[in-house]
Amino acid sequence: MEKERGALRITAIDANAARAGIDIGMALAEARALWPNLETEEAAPEADARFLKQASEICEMFTPLVALQGREGLLLDITGCVHLFGGESEILQRARRRMAAFGLSTGAAIASTPDAAWAFAHYRRNRVVARGEEETLARDLPITALDQNTETTMALSRAGLKTLGDLADRPSHLLAARFGEDLVATLGRILGREDIRITPLRPPPLLMAERHFPEPMTQMEHLLVVLGRLMGDLASRLEARGEGGRAFALTLFRADGAVRRIGIETASGTRDAASLVRLARLKMEALADPVDPGFGFDALRLMVLRSEPLHAAQVSLTEGATTADEARALADLLNGLVARFGRENVRRFVARDTHDPARAGGTMACLSASRVSTDSATEWPAPEAGQPPARPLTLFVNPQPIEVLAEVPDSPPLRFRWRRMLHEVTRAEGPERIAPEWWRDAAPAPATRDYYRIEDQAGHRFWIFREGLYEDRNTQPRWFLHGLFP
């Protein structure tokens, strides 16, 4: 039940309630009158959505193109997948068995357009409608199969139009004028006159290979062997395209309905089965919650999500390599590190055209989808000859506040305390005034900073700054330590 316009209404019922005459949309008080001992539960749309998402993942074993329909439906585009399961009625039965194991009672249908399948799944359950049959079969369907809003349905039934056949006989331009183009389009699709593509939950893969096992498989080693074969299949197709895969997704379908999806990314295009199996193994070992075979997996699918021409330029990291072998060794290393330690932890530096120290030294994940930074013409600034380093080797993400004990206006402190240690400043250079990049953020820009390079009596070198100016009488300048020099 759910609160709607001030009254508690029924949103979902089970078979027993339906037999008792309770219907969806009925007020709770009315339902209680019909069945005093009615057990009710607060509606939980988020939980329903999660449940449906899980169901959609299970259905991905039949096709990668799965879409959600409304709050309670799944649409599967099985074009080209039928032969894997031995026919349309077999795939229908198998999907229904899977959903029953998941705890759902389903109505399902196969038709040549999504709307027709949707209508038949509701009103003529569990049948396979062959191409061309829609027109005749759909004529008997009630107009509620159009899935229009209540006003439209009411208006149609008041006009004496009870079935889709009645509607189909009317000139479509009249219907469109009265009820809108949408109704006519839906009618056309249910009758199989026009077709649309569904919008799947995940983007369709470039290439895909899968194996369904007659018996569930429990041994990880065997699965990896199968994975190698799948990659072998894909390799020949990638070769035909002159490409190598950059991103792969491995989907493991467990016999009890659990679905596990593992993403694998590589530094450069690959179609080598052995290296992919190695990466998959590394990735599975590194997973926080290991892949649990349970009662075994009954299907395995490998998809290529992204690819690139195989002879394209490699990431800049490999430029220094003298031979192709070394470049390949580096790419392999990178793939292995990413698989084991996570994509976000393997990083490289990116040159940015900025004077803000916090932004200038940025790093990015090595296997980033965007190649902008590698192509950009920004160069690292050359250091000035004959001078000691002007920028620190390491920089704190958050500048560390320091306690200044002896302050001199417009020069660095003589003494300061950082992390409970007292430092006597013996050498200093500065100030170097760095203004914030006010054009970047809408928020009030931080104060101008005066940076000093200083050295203490022990030979440690620091980069400190004063925030705020002495000329500005209102604010007390504050001192921070931003980086360390070697």
Place this chain on the structure above:
Amino acid sequence: MQAHPFPLRQGWSTPSGEAGEEPARTVPLPALSRAALHEFYAARVADAAALTGCALAVGHGLAQGRSCLWVRQEAFDWEAGQPHAPGLCEWGLDPARLLILRVKDVTAALQAGLEGARCAGLGAVFIELWGEAPAYDLTASRRLALAARASGVPLLLTRIAAKARPSAAETRWELRALPSRALAAQAPGLPAFELTLLRARNGREGQHDHLEWDRDVRQFLSRTATDTRPAEPALPSLPGAVVSVSFDRPRPPEPEPFARREAS
């Protein structure tokens, strides 16, 4: 495979241009071999940045222009800040040649280092460990040393807030930052360090040198010990192994008992 990581310039020139006036000092440092594991210990926790800088500088000499893997324990980011690319440029390195791997614990760092040491395409592998790190034991270090020997990739392992322990490393150094020789108006000069050889397979233990890193020529310059205090009257230059002017610590460096026993 023997390359000279410390290409010392004979004598040194002050940035202010008084070159050649000082007596030329040569401190021959042992050549670090490429296919081996070398350890660098920080004398004090505050030497973290100096340690990183020195290891990178030494590694730069060994890498011969190839890409390097830099495995850094996350603790470094909190304690000493994140690697800063403009700072690396100013240090004389090419940030584009560095691949950084951030790891949580010592075990992961060693795993990654091992993986890197097996990759012949790399110029050098840096591993930075924070704290005592019991996982870095004799077995782990031997594994790393063997991998380095097999692939020819030098492994430079830096340790901080840790006591030196027996390991399979070919050389072990202790590093401490020194006050630099001031430029005009008391500005900090070239970064200066004291590098002590704690342990080496080919002898020479206890040797210690005062060095300055000149990023323009990408070389360590030898510096007499007395240069730390330019204000004081110049003392006669003494061999580095004898004299100590770092005012907060008594020298002579003790030979490390474990190192010898373990040497095979």
